[in-house]
Amino acid sequence: MATFVSYPLPSLPEGWSAEKDFKAVGKITADGATQRTIEPVGPHFLAHARRARHKRTFSEDDR
Amino acid sequence: MSETRTGPAPGDRTAIGITFGNSNSSIACTVDDKAEVIANEDGDRQIPTILSYVDGEEYYGQQAKAFLVRNPKNSVAYFRDFLGKEFKSIDPTYNHASVHPQDVDGSVAFTLKDKAGEDEAASTLSVSEISTRFLRRLVTSASEYLGQKVTSAVITIPTNFNDKQKAALVAAAKAADLEVLQLISEPVAVVLAYDARPEAEIVDKIVVVADLGGTRSDVAVVASRGGLYTILATAHDHEFVGAALDKVLINHFAKEFIKKHKIDPRENARSLAKLTAESEATKKALSLGTNASFSVESLAEGIDFQSTINRLRFETVARPVFEGFSRLVESVIKKAGLDVLDVDEVILSGGTAHTPRIASNLGNIFPASTAILSPSTSATAINPSELQARGAALQASLIQEYEAEDIAQSTHAAVTTVPHTTNAIGVISLTESGEEVFVPVVQPETAVPARRTVQVAAPKNGGDVLIKIVEGNTHIKVIKPEPKVQAANGTNSKAAKVEDDNSGEDSDDEFSDEEEEEEKREKAWKIGATLAEAAVRHVKKGAQVEVTINVNADLSVTVTAREVGAKGGVRGTLSA
Ligand SMILES: Nc1ncnc2c1ncn2[C@@H]1O[C@H](COP(=O)(O)OP(=O)(O)OP(=O)(O)O)[C@@H](O)[C@H]1O
Numbered sequence A: 001m002a003t004f005v006s007y008p009l010p011s012l013p014e015g016w017s018a019e020k021d022f023k024a025v026g027k028i029t030a031d032g033a034t035q036r037t038i039e040p041v042g043p044h045f046l047a048h049a050r051r052a053r054h055k056r057t058f059s060e061d062d063r
Numbered sequence B: 001m002s003e004t005r006t007g008p009a010p011g012d013r014t015a016i017g018i019t020f021g022n023s024n025s026s027i028a029c030t031v032d033d034k035a036e037v038i039a040n041e042d043g044d045r046q047i048p049t050i051l052s053y054v055d056g057e058e059y060y061g062q063q064a065k066a067f068l069v070r071n072p073k074n075s076v077a078y079f080r081d082f083l084g085k086e087f088k089s090i091d092p093t094y095n096h097a098s099v100h101p102q103d104v105d106g107s108v109a110f111t112l113k114d115k116a117g118e119d120e121a122a123s124t125l126s127v128s129e130i131s132t133r134f135l136r137r138l139v140t141s142a143s144e145y146l147g148q149k150v151t152s153a154v155i156t157i158p159t160n161f162n163d164k165q166k167a168a169l170v171a172a173a174k175a176a177d178l179e180v181l182q183l184i185s186e187p188v189a190v191v192l193a194y195d196a197r198p199e200a201e202i203v204d205k206i207v208v209v210a211d212l213g214g215t216r217s218d219v220a221v222v223a224s225r226g227g228l229y230t231i232l233a234t235a236h237d238h239e240f241v242g243a244a245l246d247k248v249l250i251n252h253f254a255k256e257f258i259k260k261h262k263i264d265p266r267e268n269a270r271s272l273a274k275l276t277a278e279s280e281a282t283k284k285a286l287s288l289g290t291n292a293s294f295s296v297e298s299l300a301e302g303i304d305f306q307s308t309i310n311r312l313r314f315e316t317v318a319r320p321v322f323e324g325f326s327r328l329v330e331s332v333i334k335k336a337g338l339d340v341l342d343v344d345e346v347i348l349s350g351g352t353a354h355t356p357r358i359a360s361n362l363g364n365i366f367p368a369s370t371a372i373l374s375p376s377t378s379a380t381a382i383n384p385s386e387l388q389a390r391g392a393a394l395q396a397s398l399i400q401e402y403e404a405e406d407i408a409q410s411t412h413a414a415v416t417t418v419p420h421t422t423n424a425i426g427v428i429s430l431t432e433s434g435e436e437v438f439v440p441v442v443q444p445e446t447a448v449p450a451r452r453t454v455q456v457a458a459p460k461n462g463g464d465v466l467i468k469i470v471e472g473n474t475h476i477k478v479i480k481p482e483p484k485v486q487a488a489n490g491t492n493s494k495a496a497k498v499e500d501d502n503s504g505e506d507s508d509d510e511f512s513d514e515e516e517e518e519e520k521r522e523k524a525w526k527i528g529a530t531l532a533e534a535a536v537r538h539v540k541k542g543a544q545v546e547v548t549i550n551v552n553a554d555l556s557v558t559v560t561a562r563e564v565g566a567k568g569g570v571r572g573t574l575s576a
């Protein structure tokens, strides 16, 4: 279901390093989000409600 | 718990979808997961929301509508919007040609003769009772069609229905022995009807639903994200509506009649009723053909009237109404803080959406990349008159197996009200010239938790690859046309004109610069703050990298990236 992008990713800059190859730089703050209401309609909402009510993640849901 | 259950048990339900409009209603069911609008015993799929009583006999739908000419005093029409409302806050504009609403202890009622016999007194019936009687007729039709008693329904409502109106509708249905499984908003039912088609792909898109009915037009901007729908803005209008188009034709033909016969057919109630009915029929004919006839027997004082009108003439006289529809759509996009360039799809819904001119006018507002879904602009459009009922039927089939308590819990704010991303989140890629570009993965206004995956080409020669996760924003780039230069002496005629204009009162620009190019507007991504960097190592030549961004409920972000088809990869989390 993934979208394909043909513009290539950049090569890793010379000398780049990070623990476990992952470097956290920023974060999404509460200001970076708005509380809104999803319409409780459709099959994907049912899946959302099921995950929310059973406190399940996407990958747990996949299994 | 079964002891507390008031409605039927899930296994005993027969559920349908219902739209209950001021002008028309529809009933729909699903057959093998496909929605189907049911034709009632008269063969109608759009059933006029009208009840009419003749000698104690109750008529509804098209038959009741026909009685508006001969039996207006015992016919009730345009009442849906009065449900759950105080008398002082209703707009009775459309009730002049049928029973007038009256104030009974502050709420709305209608007085009419619903029993046979000369001496029988008239009854005063609340709008709730009228609604119950009408809904009962819809349920009876659906039950007859399905061959089993319909017990339950999902009913569509406008986005601005308040809690009182919702409660009144549920109560009116209950009194008709109908369990309301859920009330769902009209534009969302419409989007669902399209998304449920087998060929539909669930993609992130901004959809504008323009629901153009008979007495009200409702427009909504919906963020559709992974099949979850969030309404970003709505607008409601009572002026630019189907009835206004009827009015244009009523006046047009009335004037023609006056010219010929010196009689104004609008001054006599019965003549006006005939004029109204035929104007609506002519209007509908003009949605299909470029010419339509208009013909009424004994329009006024026994005089028959016949005429014709072509679509162009209609579009000319109705232009102010058509322009109103376009403005309404533009206003709600603005209200959502969006631009026409942000809109991926415009779905036209409601009976008035059949009108070709409305769709073509909207086509002129939006860029060519925006799909306008209406019968005249898209071969695969679903009948706009059926969208809501289909959506309601689909929702009914999705939830009919749930206990009422389960449905209530799932639709509770604790489940539905969640953070939505403000910015997009994506990765950085490079153009041919080596410029950084933003590749959106999670779109703005995505409800969380959300998970999105993209596959991006690796650098041509493979090797170690940088995954740079950033926020992104769109902005509108305006490309102004080059000023036209006069060939002979190189004088810039436009600059000279601007000087002129400063001294003059009115600009005559529009007339003199006929060939002036319009400015071009484009949507472009702007790269924002960096969220994370990661490395995927030893990627093969010509390979692709799969990047998954998971925004969790607490706004923490998990990123995973790996070469497609390879083991390992990288995974990291940004705390909230
Ligand atoms: N083919 C058509 N071409 C143009 N207009 C049409 C067509 N079919 C129906 N209409 C108009 O659509 C309007 C009814 O819309 P709809 O069936 O969506 O009703 P509704 O939602 O009950 O309306 P409301 O609640 O706004 O009164 C009427 O004005 C009718 O004349």
Ligand SMILES: [Mg+2]
Pocket (backbone or CB within 6 Å): B021, B022, B211, B212, B213, B214, B350
């Ligand atoms: Mg409607």
